[in-house]
Amino acid sequence: MRILILGFEYLPVKVGGLAEAITSIAETLAKLGNEVWVFTPSHGHIEGEMILKFEIAIYNGKEKIQVYERLQNGVRVFAISSPLLDNKDVYGPGWEGMLGKAIQFGKATVGLLNFLIEREGKPDVLHFHDWHTVFAGALIKKYFQLPAVFTIHRLNKSKVPAYYFHEAHLGELAPYPDIDPEYVGAYIADLVTTVSRTYLWEEWEFYKNFEGKATYVYNGIACDFWNEELLENKALPREERRRKILESLGLSDGITFMFIGRFDRGQKGVDTLLKAIETIAHEHPSEFSKMRFLIIGKGDPELESWAHALGTKYPENIKVITEMLKREFTRELYGSVDFIIVPSYFEPFGLVQMEAMCLGAIPIGSAVGGIKDTIISLDEDTENATGLLVPPRDPNALAQAILRMSKLKEENSVVLEKMRQNGKKRSKDVFTWENACKRYLRAYKNNIDKAVEFLR
Numbered sequence: 042m043r044i045l046i047l048g049f050e051y052l053p054v055k056v057g058g059l060a061e062a063i064t065s066i067a068e069t070l071a072k073l074g075n076e077v078w079v080f081t082p083s084h085g086h087i088e089g090e091m092i093l094k095f096e097i098a099i100y101n102g103k104e105k106i107q108v109y110e111r112l113q114n115g116v117r118v119f120a121i122s123s124p125l126l127d128n129k130d131v132y133g134p135g136w137e138g139m140l141g142k143a144i145q146f147g148k149a150t151v152g153l154l155n156f157l158i159e160r161e162g163k164p165d166v167l168h169f170h171d172w173h174t175v176f177a178g179a180l181i182k183k184y185f186q187l188p189a190v191f192t193i194h195r196l197n198k199s200k201v202p203a204y205y206f207h208e209a210h211l212g213e214l215a216p217y218p219d220i221d222p223e224y225v226g227a228y229i230a231d232l233v234t235t236v237s238r239t240y241l242w243e244e245w246e247f248y249k250n251f252e253g254k255a256t257y258v259y260n261g262i263a264c265d266f267w268n269e270e271l272l273e274n275k276a277l278p279r280e281e282r283r284r285k286i287l288e289s290l291g292l293s294d295g296i297t298f299m300f301i302g303r304f305d306r307g308q309k310g311v312d313t314l315l316k317a318i319e320t321i322a323h324e325h326p327s328e329f330s331k332m333r334f335l336i337i338g339k340g341d342p343e344l345e346s347w348a349h350a351l352g353t354k355y356p357e358n359i360k361v362i363t364e365m366l367k368r369e370f371t372r373e374l375y376g377s378v379d380f381i382i383v384p385s386y387f388e389p390f391g392l393v394q395m396e397a398m399c400l401g402a403i404p405i406g407s408a409v410g411g412i413k414d415t416i417i418s419l420d421e422d423t424e425n426a427t428g429l430l431v432p433p434r435d436p437n438a439l440a441q442a443i444l445r446m447s448k449l450k451e452e453n454s455v456v457l458e459k460m461r462q463n464g465k466k467r468s469k470d471v472f473t474w475e476n477a478c479k480r481y482l483r484a485y486k487n488n489i490d491k492a493v494e495f496l497r
């Protein structure tokens with residue numbers, strides 16, 4: 042099949058998990074024998090050969106567009122460049138800049154597809170990702186009528202004034218003053234997918250509007266990178282790796298829990314973890330003295346200073362790192378610590394629990410979205426458990442879970458070793474990009490099961 046993918050992030054340009062997901066989908070589809078074209082804004086990453094130059098009409102003026110083509114791991118990547126699209130702020134500059142980029146990208150994709158179709162014929166399917174590519178997806182649907190799949194990695198629920206749809210030459214899709222672009226994307230698509238089954242049902246208020254064409258396709262995890270074989274100290278026993286890495290961070294050895302993620306107020310739940318740690322420190326001081334917490338990430342300044350204050354209060358137990366870590370070092374951490382805490386309020390799929398499982402760290406995660414679907418909880422199935430699920434936004438429940446796992450660890454329980462092995466197996470065998478892409482290939486042909494309310 043020839044597949045056209047639209048993504049606002051594509052590696053090496055990366056803000057969050059989206060770039061990893063779209064790049065893995067494109068490369069795996071290519072590996073499975075498909076011809077894959079990716080259209081993406083340059084965001085200042087200019088690489089490859091300039092293949093096309095043209096102008097688009099924009100705000101009563103003209104904008105010069107240039108397209109650069111490169112071959113990246115079997116995928117033809119077309120980076121679209123203009124003074125605005127070259128801005129390094131992927132989702133900006135500002136809200137105006139963001140919308141300007143989305144519209145320019147949309148109009149430019151039509152010019153590029155006109156050019157390619159004349160030379161090579163048309164793609165069999167269009168696969169566009171998240172709301173930023175909706176203008177582009179809708180324009181391609183309008184001018185080329187390709188079968189289209191819209192994948193939502195995370196609902197944004199924003200509103201865009203109808204004026205921008207008129208500017209994008211899509212006035213017919215904007216009958217109200219304020220329009221949610223995700224509705225438009227799902228409306229023009231033939232199939233709408235999101236990245237886990239639980240997230241789809243959690244957001245049924247949105248997806249029910251598209252019942253009959255809504256379904257899910259799980260992401261995968263790149264086990265070739267998140268792999269124990271690549272650990273620097275792979276020959277050492279895990280406990281020894283833990284001792285060494287804690288020492289390098291200025292901590293003595295102990296039962297180690299790690300959080301890694303954005304410090305935000307709306308999704309990742311670092312506040313739930315900080316409260317849970319405070320509870321354990323106050324109410325269970327002797328257990329707390331055996332615990333080590335690595336809290337890694339950055340974002341909201343108040344959350345950062347709360348974390349730092351805890352780190353200063355309990356320097357023997359808590360290490361806070363608010364700087365970007367190299368992926369390789371993060372891998373060493375996953376391969377050394379005992380537990381990973383993923384306290385998200387919601388999580389469409391979630392990479393952290395997957396990376397943890399690949400490297401034998403046991404996840405303790407909120408029972409939401411992709412976390413719930415990828416972790417088999419000790420409370421559900423002792424034999425096949427890969428981690429522990431806790432209710433979201435509940436610091437007391439999280440504190441109890443941490444105490445419980447710490448006790449299991451202290452008793453040197455065989456249960457934990459089994460969980461580690463189960464997690465490695467599940468991440469390697471079930472959540473592969475190959476499985477994800479085989480399902481997308483079925484989605485492209487609409488040969489796929491749907492979310493059905495009366496069968497729920």
Ligand code: NHF
Pocket residue numbers: 058059062194195236260388389390391392411
């Ligand atoms: O893993 C890639 C990522 C997800 O849960 C994640 C999210 C955004 O919030 O699909 O997209």
